[in-house]
Amino acid sequence: MRCRFMAVVQNNTCLSIRLGTGDLARYPFLNEAGEYLRQSEFGWEELDRPDMADIIERAAERIQVGVSGKVYDRVERYETEILTFLVTLIMVKSIAMEPVLKKYALAEARRAEKFLTEDLKKQNEAQRRALLSKIFGDLFGLTIGTTEDGRLFKVKVTDYLARSSHFHEQEWKMINRLVSGGQVYLGPDETVRLVRNELAVLINSRVHAMSLPALPKAIKEKAEVLRIALAPHYEYTADAVTEYPPCVKHAMEVMNKGENLPHSARLMLATYMLAIGKPTDEIVKMFKNAPDFNERITRYQVEHLAGSKGSRTKYFVPSCDKLRTENLCFATKDCDGIINPTQFGRRRK
Amino acid sequence: MIGSKAVRAAFREYYFKQKLVEAPNNIEQREFGYAQFGIPGMVRHLSFKGAGELTATLVREVPSDVYCSNALYRFPTLPMQEKQWQGADLIFDIDGKDLHLSCVPSHSYPICSNCGHASPTLEKEYACPACGGKKADYVSIPCAKCIEGSKKEAARLVEFLSGDLGIAKDNIRLYFSGNNGFHFHICDDSYRPLDSQARSDLVGYLAGVGLIAESVGVRRSPGSDLAFVKFPRSGLDYGWRKRVAETLDIGASSTIRLTNIVKEKGGYSAFKAELDRITRQMGVRIDPQVTTDVHRVFRLPGTLNSKSGLTKVRCDIARLESFDPFADACQLGSTKVKVKMKTHAKARLKGQTFNIAKEEAELPAFAAVYFMCKGLAEAA
Numbered sequence: 001m002r003c004r005f006m007a008v009v010q011n012n013t014c015l016s017i018r019l020g021t022g023d024l025a026r027y028p029f030l031n032e033a034g035e036y037l038r039q040s041e042f043g044w045e046e047l048d049r050p051d052m053a054d055i056i057e058r059a060a061e062r063i064q065v066g067v068s069g070k071v072y073d074r075v076e077r078y079e080t081e082i083l084t085f086l087v088t089l090i091m092v093k094s095i096a097m098e099p100v101l102k103k104y105a106l107a108e109a110r111r112a113e114k115f116l117t118e119d120l121k122k123q124n125e126a127q128r129r130a131l132l133s134k135i136f137g138d139l140f141g142l143t144i145g146t147t148e149d150g151r152l153f154k155v156k157v158t159d160y161l162a163r164s165s166h167f168h169e170q171e172w173k174m175i176n177r178l179v180s181g182g183q184v185y186l187g188p189d190e191t192v193r194l195v196r197n198e199l200a201v202l203i204n205s206r207v208h209a210m211s212l213p214a215l216p217k218a219i220k221e222k223a224e225v226l227r228i229a230l231a232p233h234y235e236y237t238a239d240a241v242t243e244y245p246p247c248v249k250h251a252m253e254v255m256n257k258g259e260n261l262p263h264s265a266r267l268m269l270a271t272y273m274l275a276i277g278k279p280t281d282e283i284v285k286m287f288k289n290a291p292d293f294n295e296r297i298t299r300y301q302v303e304h305l306a307g308s309k310g311s312r313t314k315y316f317v318p319s320c321d322k323l324r325t326e327n328l329c330f331a332t333k334d335c336d337g338i339i340n341p342t343q344f345g346r347r348r349k
Numbered sequence: 350m351i352g353s354k355a356v357r358a359a360f361r362e363y364y365f366k367q368k369l370v371e372a373p374n375n376i377e378q379r380e381f382g383y384a385q386f387g388i389p390g391m392v393r394h395l396s397f398k399g400a401g402e403l404t405a406t407l408v409r410e411v412p413s414d415v416y417c418s419n420a421l422y423r424f425p426t427l428p429m430q431e432k433q434w435q436g437a438d439l440i441f442d443i444d445g446k447d448l449h450l451s452c453v454p455s456h457s458y459p460i461c462s463n464c465g466h467a468s469p470t471l472e473k474e475y476a477c478p479a480c481g482g483k484k485a486d487y488v489s490i491p492c493a494k495c496i497e498g499s500k501k502e503a504a505r506l507v508e509f510l511s512g513d514l515g516i517a518k519d520n521i522r523l524y525f526s527g528n529n530g531f532h533f534h535i536c537d538d539s540y541r542p543l544d545s546q547a548r549s550d551l552v553g554y555l556a557g558v559g560l561i562a563e564s565v566g567v568r569r570s571p572g573s574d575l576a577f578v579k580f581p582r583s584g585l586d587y588g589w590r591k592r593v594a595e596t597l598d599i600g601a602s603s604t605i606r607l608t609n610i611v612k613e614k615g616g617y618s619a620f621k622a623e624l625d626r627i628t629r630q631m632g633v634r635i636d637p638q639v640t641t642d643v644h645r646v647f648r649l650p651g652t653l654n655s656k657s658g659l660t661k662v663r664c665d666i667a668r669l670e671s672f673d674p675f676a677d678a679c680q681l682g683s684t685k686v687k688v689k690m691k692t693h694a695k696a697r698l699k700g701q702t703f704n705i706a707k708e709e710a711e712l713p714a715f716a717a718v719y720f721m722c723k724g725l726a727e728a729a
Contacts, residue, residue, distance in 0.1 A: 161543055162543055165547040171564075176559070180513060
C-alpha cells in the first residue's frame with residue numbers, strides 16, 4: 001500500500017493535481033483527493049491492514065475533537081490526511097447519529113476555514129488564484145477575484161447577498177461592506193467565513209450520500225466504541241422539565257438531542273431561564289449540545305440577554321403571541337389564559 | 350364611479366388599439382392577475398402561453414388593473430404553496446407619496462369616507478360639508494414638484510444600481526407607475542435566485558439603513574461612550590464609505606478630522622445617530638415591501654392604472670429629466686365625454702390645463718377618465 005502511495009507521489013505528473021500536495025492535506029474534501037484515491041487504486045479492504053491502525057486511531061481522535069467543539073489542527077503528509085478524512089467520513093456515517101455528523105461537519109468546516117484564512121494571507125498571487133478557483137469555484141460555484149494589490153478579494157454582489165443575509169451580525173449587512181461595480185470587497189478571513197457554512201453542508205451531504213459497503217472490521221469496532229463514547233452527550237440532563245411551559249420544554253428536548261435550535265428559540269430558552277432565576281453557568285450548560293456550541297460566545301450571549309454585558313438592556317421572555325408567529329408555540333390546555341411563558345403554572349395555583 | 354361605463358369604454362378602446370402592453374419574458378412561467386371594474390378583489394393565478402393570449406384577454410375582460418408576477422413558477426396557476434418558485438426578477442417601487450413632500454396638501458382633495466362627497470383642497474381641519482363626517486380619504490393630483498421629487502429618487506436609484514451594483518444601464522428598465530411614481534424592473538438573471546432576506550439586505554443598502562459607525566472607522570472605547578478612530582483595512586474608497594467620507598470631508602490618510610467630528614457630535618452614540626440620519630437622507634426612498642416580496646404581482650408594463658387612467662410606460666433613463674408623465678403616459682383617446690364634477694379640481698394633461706370650476710363639463714376622454722379615476726368626477 002505504502003509503496004503504491006509513493007509511486008503516485010513520485011509520479012505526480014500523472015495526477016491532474018494543480019494544487020500542491022500540501023493543499024490536499026489541508027483540504028481533503030477537494031475532488032483531487034478523490035482522484036488521488038482512484039489513481040492509487042485504493043480499496044476498502046485495505047483499511048483492515050495492520051499499517052492502517054494509525055490512520056483509524058487518528059480518524060477517531062479527529063471525530064472526538066470535532067464533536068467536542070474544538071478544531072483538530074494537526075496536519076500530516078497528504079497521503080495520511082486524505083485517508084484519515086475518508087475514514088472519518090466512514091466512521092461518522094457508521095455511527096449514524098445526526099448530531100455527531102452535524103458537529104463533525106461544522107468542525108471540519110472550521111478546520112478548513114482556519115487553513116484557508118492562513119493560506120489566503122500568505123500565499124503568492126498564482127497559488128492564491130489556484131486555491132480560490134478550486135475551493136470556491138469547483139465546490140461552491142463561486143467566482144472570486146482579487147484586487148490589483150492582492151490585499152482584498154472580490155465577490156459578486158448576488159453571491160455575497162445570497163450567503164451573508166443569513167448572518168445575524170450587523171457588519172455583514174452589505175451597507176457595511178466596500179461595494180463597487182457589482183463586487184463586494186472582502187478580507188481573506190471574511191471571504192472564508194462567507195462559505196464556511198456551505199462547507200459544513202457539503203461534508204454533511206457527502207456523508208448522507210455515502211453508501212457503506214461491508215465495513216472493514218477495524219473501522220466497525222472503532223466506530224462502535226465512538227458511538228458509545230459520544231452517546232451520553234445527548235442524554236437528558238438532570239433537570240426535570242415537567243414544570244416548564246411546553247414551548248420551553250420543546251426547545252430543551254431539541255437541544256438535548258443535539259439538534260440545531262433556531263436563533264429565536266435559543267433566545268426564548270435563555271430569556272426564560274434567566275427569568276426564572278437560573279444561574280448563567282447552568283444556562284450556558286443547557287446549550288452545550290448545540291452543533292455550533294462555543295462556551296465563550298454562549299456565555300457572552302446569555303450575559304448580554306441578562307443585561308450584564310454589551311448594550312446593558314435586559315431582555316425579557318418573548319410573549320406567547322410573538323412565539324406563535326415564530327412557530328415556537330406548542331400550547332397545551334395548561335397554557336389557557338397566559339400571555340407569556342413565564343406565567344405558565346402560576347395561574348393554576 | 351370607477352365602474353362607470355365611460356371609463357370602461359375608454360380602457361377597452363385603449364386595449365383594442367394600443368400596442369404598448371409588454372409581454373414579459375418567460376411569459377408561460379408567470380402568474381397574472383387583474384382587477385375588474387366595480388368588483389372588489391383580484392382574479393389571480395392566471396397564466397398565458399403567449400403575448401397574443403394575453404392581449405386577447407385584456408380586450409375581452411377590460412380589467413381596471415393588470416398585474417404580472419416578478420416570480421417565475423413551474424406551475425403558475427396552482428395555489429401559492431404548489432406553484433414551485435423558480436426565482437424572481439428584482440423590482441423596485443418609488444412612490445411619490447412616500448416622499449412626504451410639502452406641496453402635497455395643496456393638491457390633495459378630501460373625499461368623505463362616510464358619504465363620498467369630494468371637497469376642494471383644505472387649509473383647516475376636515476369636516477364633510479355634506480354629512481359632517483370627520484374622516485376622509487385624500488386623493489392627490491401630483492404636481493410638477495411631486496414628479497420632480499420622484500424623478501430625483503429614480504435618478505439616484507439608477508446611480509446606485511449602475512455604480513455600486515454594476516448593473517448595465519441597458520438592463521435597468523424604468524417605468525412611470527401610471528400614477529405617482531416609478532417602477533424598476535432589473536433584467537439580470539443573477540438576482541433571480543435571491544430570497545426575501547437577501548433582497549431585504551439589498552433594500553437596506555439602497556435606502557441607507559444600518560451603516561455602523563465602525564464601517565467608517567469610528568469605534569467605541571470599551572465601557573464608555575468615548576470613541577476612537579481606526580479606519581478599516583479595506584479603506585473608504587467605494588460605496589457608502591466613500592459617500593460618508595465625502596459628506597464629512599474626511600480621508601483615510603488622517604484620523605484627526607474624523608476624531609474631531611466625533612468629539613463635536615458628543616461621542617460614539619451621538620455620532621452613530623448623526624451617521625444614521627446622513628445615510629437615510631442619502632439613500633433612496635424605495636418601498637421595501639415591493640422589493641422583498643418574491644411572490645408579488647406587479648403592474649404589467651403598458652397597462653392602465655385605474656387610479657388615474659394613465660399608462661405604466663417605459664421611460665428612457667437617458668431622457669428621464671425631460672420625461673413628462675402627464676403627456677407621455679396619457680394614452681387614452683380624445684372623444685368628448687360629459688362629466689359631473691364633484692368639486693373644483695385642476696390638472697394638466699397632454700399639454701392642456703384643465704381647471705374645472707363648473708359642475709358639468711365636456712372633456713376629452715383622457716381628462717374625463719383622469720378626474721373620474723381620481724374620484725373627483727362622475728359620468729354625467
